[in-house]
Amino acid sequence: MRIVTWNVNSIVPRLPRVLDFLEQTAPDVLCLQELKSPTEKFPFAEVEALGYEVAAYGLGRWNGVGIVSRVGLSDVVRGLPGEPRFDGAAEARAIGATCGGVRVWSVYVPNGREPDNPHYAYKLEWLEALRSLVSSELSSSGPFAVLGDFNVAPTDADVWDIAVFAESTHVTKPERDALARLRDLGLSDVFPRPLKYDHPFTYWDYRAGNFPNNKGMRIDLVYGNAAFSGAVTDSYVDRNARKGKGPSDHAPIVVDLDL
DNA sequence: ATGTCGGCCTCGGGCCGA
Numbered sequence: 001m002r003i004v005t006w007n008v009n010s011i012v013p014r015l016p017r018v019l020d021f022l023e024q025t026a027p028d029v030l031c032l033q034e035l036k037s038p039t040e041k042f043p044f045a046e047v048e049a050l051g052y053e054v055a056a057y058g059l060g061r062w063n064g065v066g067i068v069s070r071v072g073l074s075d076v077v078r079g080l081p082g083e084p085r086f087d088g089a090a091e092a093r094a095i096g097a098t099c100g101g102v103r104v105w106s107v108y109v110p111n112g113r114e115p116d117n118p119h120y121a122y123k124l125e126w127l128e129a130l131r132s133l134v135s136s137e138l139s140s141s142g143p144f145a146v147l148g149d150f151n152v153a154p155t156d157a158d159v160w161d162i163a164v165f166a167e168s169t170h171v172t173k174p175e176r177d178a179l180a181r182l183r184d185l186g187l188s189d190v191f192p193r194p195l196k197y198d199h200p201f202t203y204w205d206y207r208a209g210n211f212p213n214n215k216g217m218r219i220d221l222v223y224g225n226a227a228f229s230g231a232v233t234d235s236y237v238d239r240n241a242r243k244g245k246g247p248s249d250h251a252p253i254v255v256d257l258d259l
Numbered sequence: 260a261t262g263t264c265g266g267c268c269t270c271g272g273g274c275c276g277a
Contacts, residue, residue, distance in 0.1 A: 009277085010265055034277085036266065061266050062276070111277060151277095205277085206263035249264075249277080 001071065001100055001259045003029045005147035005220060006241075007108070007203070007250035010036035011064070014248055015043050021241060022050050025254060028071045029099045031106035031147045032056075034248075035064025035092075042066065059092040065108050065148070071100030080133050084125040086110070086118075093126065094133075102228065102259065103137060107148035112169035120169055123151070127178035134185050138225060143259060145224035146187065149203075149250065154179055154189065157199060158218035170219060182223055190222040192235040192253050200237040203250045211242055222255055231257040 004027040008014040011032065022030065035042065035058045042056040053073040058064035067073065077096040085091070096105040107130065112123040130146070137144060152175045156162040165171045183189065194200040201216025210216065222235070234256040242251040 013265070034265095113276090208260075208262050210262095246264095 001029070001102065001257045002027045003031070003102070003104065003145070003147065003255045003257065004252050005031040005033070005106065005222060006252035007033040007149040007220060007248060009034050009248040009250065011042060011066075012037055013246065015046060017241070017246065017248075019046060019050065021252065022047070022052065022068075025238070025252075027254070028069065029102070029104060030068040031104060032066040032068065033064075033106060033108040033149045035066055036061060037064055055095060055097050057092045057095045059090060063091045063093050063108055065092055065095045065106045067095055067097045067099065067104060067106050069097070069099040072098070074098050080126075080129045081136075082132060083129040084122055086122045094130070096137075100259070101142060102257075103140070103142060103144040105133070105146045105148075107146055107150070109149060109151045111151050112175070115167070115169055115172060123169070124174055124178060127175070127182075131178070131181050131185065134182060134187065138186055141225075141227060143225065143228040143231065143257075145190075145222060145228045146182070147222045147253070149219060150179065150221045151219055152176060152179055153217050153219055154221070158201075160201070160215040160217070170217065179221075186225055187223040188226075188229045190224050190229055190232055190235050190255055192222075192237045192255075194237055195239050201239075201251075202237055202253060204242065206249050220250055220253055222253055228257070231259045233258050
């Protein structure tokens with residue numbers, strides 16, 4: 001089985017690339033983040049024409065997540081139980097489904113903005129809701145994974161220059177501790193291989209030539225339980241999908257499993 | 260370079276979010 005996670009930075013302008021990716025890379029399951037589109041505006045017909053089922057969850061112009069599968073799509077859950085709201089509004093940042101016997105969650109963790117911004121406290125609360133969800137879902141021992149844009153770089157090596165992030169979110173101890181608590185539940189970081197350079201960054205800001213200079217971050221992650229991680233045969237960041245005209249600012253992570 | 264994208268409101272360009 002091949003499972004992919006990809007923050008596409010808006011599904012509508014990215015659709016040609018997503019369709020091409022589905023044909024070329026042929027994932028069985030594709031977890032999407034940052035649809036930037038309400039559910040009803042998802043391009044269902046174009047994706048379904050390639051033989052996939054779609055579960056999308058979008059509540060407006062921001063956020064939005066989805067799961068695309070050609071190996072079944074059942075027991076869909078939209079949102080995390082007990083998730084916090086931001087500024088009084090619900091946001092579409094998590095969707096779960098069972099695909100080909102694997103329980104999969106596609107997540108788009110809040111950015112946090114700055115450490116003193118209310119969005120940062122919201123981010124930590126959201127990660128705690130994710131921890132509760134994972135804790136409850138791990139009572140079953142089948143293959144399970146949370147994949148997506150975590151907006152946290154787990155270690156200093158996961159940013160191109162830690163000095164640049166001295167006053168920033170994505171690298172603070174509370175954020176990293178939240179990831180550690182997820183791992184403590186029995187998940188492990190399925191660490192992908194890079195296709196180029198020595199570190200598998202997954203995100204490069206559009207500005208200032210960050211991508212050609214490889215000024216990237218590893219903030220898209222695959223956290224799997226033992227049944228999932230033990231079945232992994234390969235994992236890589238498809239940085240080729242970040243190249244050319246009209247890319248997302250994130251690259252997909254491709255995970256192959258003996259499942 | 261405060262550097263680039265994308266959505267939205269609204270039809271030119273500003274604002275917000277990342």
